[in-house]
Amino acid sequence: PCGNVLVISDSTMTCVTGAGEGLADAKICITEGNTDRCQTLVAAFTYVALFLGGASGEENIGGFLAMLPAKPASNFTESRLSFSLQTAQSTFSSTVTAIARYRETVFLAGSFISASGNSVGYVVAWDGISSHRLGYGVDSSIRALHVVNDTLVVGGSFTRAFRSEGGALTTGGLASWNGSAWSLFGGTQMDGVVTALASRGDMLFIAGKFRDGAPSACLGVCSYGQAGWQPLGSGIRGGTIMSMLATSESLYVGGTFVMAGEVRVKGIAEWYSNSWRALGAVQGSVQSLALLGEHLYVGGEFRVAADRRMNNLGRLHTVSGTWSTVGEGMNGGVHALFPIDSCLYIGGAFSLPSPYLARFCIQPFNDSAVEFESLPDARAPGPVRVMVPSEISVHEADLLCTFADKPSTCT
Numbered sequence: 001p002c003g004n005v006l007v008i009s010d011s012t013m014t015c016v017t018g019a020g021e022g023l024a025d026a027k028i029c030i031t032e033g034n035t036d037r038c039q040t041l042v043a044a045f046t047y048v049a050l051f052l053g054g055a056s057g058e059e060n061i062g063g064f065l066a067m068l069p070a071k072p073a074s075n076f077t078e079s080r081l082s083f084s085l086q087t088a089q090s091t092f093s094s095t096v097t098a099i100a101r102y103r104e105t106v107f108l109a110g111s112f113i114s115a116s117g118n119s120v121g122y123v124v125a126w127d128g129i130s131s132h133r134l135g136y137g138v139d140s141s142i143r144a145l146h147v148v149n150d151t152l153v154v155g156g157s158f159t160r161a162f163r164s165e166g167g168a169l170t171t172g173g174l175a176s177w178n179g180s181a182w183s184l185f186g187g188t189q190m191d192g193v194v195t196a197l198a199s200r201g202d203m204l205f206i207a208g209k210f211r212d213g214a215p216s217a218c219l220g221v222c223s224y225g226q227a228g229w230q231p232l233g234s235g236i237r238g239g240t241i242m243s244m245l246a247t248s249e250s251l252y253v254g255g256t257f258v259m260a261g262e263v264r265v266k267g268i269a270e271w272y273s274n275s276w277r278a279l280g281a282v283q284g285s286v287q288s289l290a291l292l293g294e295h296l297y298v299g300g301e302f303r304v305a306a307d308r309r310m311n312n313l314g315r316l317h318t319v320s321g322t323w324s325t326v327g328e329g330m331n332g333g334v335h336a337l338f339p340i341d342s343c344l345y346i347g348g349a350f351s352l353p354s355p356y357l358a359r360f361c362i363q364p365f366n367d368s369a370v371e372f373e374s375l376p377d378a379r380a381p382g383p384v385r386v387m388v389p390s391e392i393s394v395h396e397a398d399l400l401c402t403f404a405d406k407p408s409t410c411t
Contacts, residue, residue: 027039049340050067050389051066051101051106051387051388052068052384052386053384053385055094055385056092063093063095064382065087066380067087090131096109096385097111097142098142098143099387100146100388104127105125107123107126107145109123109142113137115131116131120134121133121135121139121162122137122138122141123137134152134177134182135163135181135182136163138158138160139159139161139162140157141156143157143194143195144156144195144196145197146198149202152176152177154174154175154176159172162182169183173192173193186224186229188214189214190218191210191211192208192210192211192218196242196244198245199246200246200251201225206223206224207220207255208220216229217229217230218231219231219232219234220240220241220257221244221253232261234262236259236260236269237257239257239258239267240256240257241254241255241257242256242286243255244289245289245291249272250271250272252269252279253268253271254289256286257269261276263277266280266281266282267282267302268282280305280316280321282302282314284302284304286298286302287334288336288337290338292344294318297313298314299313299333299336299348300335308323308325310325310329311329311330311331312329312333313334327372330348330352330358331350331352332350334346334347335384336348336387338388338389343361344359344360346359346360347385347386348384353372353373354373354374355379356382357379357380357384358373358375359375360372360373
């Protein structure tokens with residue numbers, strides 16, 4: 001049953017559904033005296049498996065949010081069922097580069113200053129029915145969002161966050177939003193640009209390009225938790241971290257750097273047991289990381305990894321340390337990776353096997369076989385930059401149509 005039912009007019013109502021997956025019918029009953037009138041709306045709700053964001057078209061003239069109602073696979077046959085992509089009706093003035101979900105709210109950020117004609121300051125929140133500003137946003141682009149300890153952490157190239165009541169908070173490239181106000185994350189102003197965020201429990205990892213004053217522990221990458229700001233050895237040098245993935249034991253980092261602590265590396269490294277380890281040389285940039293089974297999947301813009309030909313996508317066996325190809329790779333940059341059960345979803349700027357979005361599913365007892373799936377019904381409007389999972393349900397008429405302080409023109 002739906003909760004929080006709100007009757008807007010004789011023909012419009014909203015409600016919040018429980019958890020689910022795939023498509024769901026909606027049964028609406030109206031009681032008048034002793035008479036019940038009921039009608040079933042077929043496939044009225046879509047339970048979203050993934051939110052995707054990126055640039056609209058090759059020219060990056062705008063940004064998009066899309067929802068993929070893919071049903072999580074319980075076996076290989078089921079994983080190949082067809083699905084389609086829904087694009088939100090909101091228009092963004094530029095690329096969506098970061099998405100984070102917290103309970104029933106989705107946060108979107110990037111290089112856009114407006115959404116559907118409303119000034120938002122590079123970040124906006126959506127609760128499945130309407131969109132809301134976060135104060136008055138920030139003063140420049142956002143590269144990463146992450147939720148830790150019930151707080152949204154925002155990282156990017158901005159220097160100030162604008163309060164709802166007026167005035168600005170000088171933050172540097174890192175700030176936190178508690179649902180009503182901006183504040184300094186960790187009580188410290190970050191002097192530099194944040195490029196990636198990841199977490200392990202209550203500990204947040206922050207990567208970027210920092211100056212000497214920002215905090216002193218942050219040498220290309222650092223952590224913040226109960227012990228405060230902590231360095232990761234002597235940090236990362238000779239380039240920038242563009243992607244991070246934290247597990248219970250390791251932190252995998254990818255980017256363009258050449259030194260991790262005192263270890264010579266090339267684009268990828270692992271922080272494990274308080275020391276840095278090399279994982280092989282990637283000739284290019286690593287922009288996305290994902291774990292599926294015993295493999296670390298590595299996406300980006302590169303042609304060679306570990307002295308082997310790999311077109312923008314490769315994988316590293318986390319036990320043996322050996323690299324292998326993933327099919328023939330992709331013919332364009334891979335910017336986002338996300339696993340769902342036995343399948344890996346791939347987003348980027350490629351055109352084959354289908355534009356911007358693809359997937360493959362591992363076959364039982366044969367995880368070395370890779371067969372990319374063409375997704376003609378799930379074509380994204382442009383290059384995909386970010387993917388995050390979701391349990392939020394939406395009605396197709398409620399996709400980012402309204403702002404809390406401005407009536408919608410959507411019908």
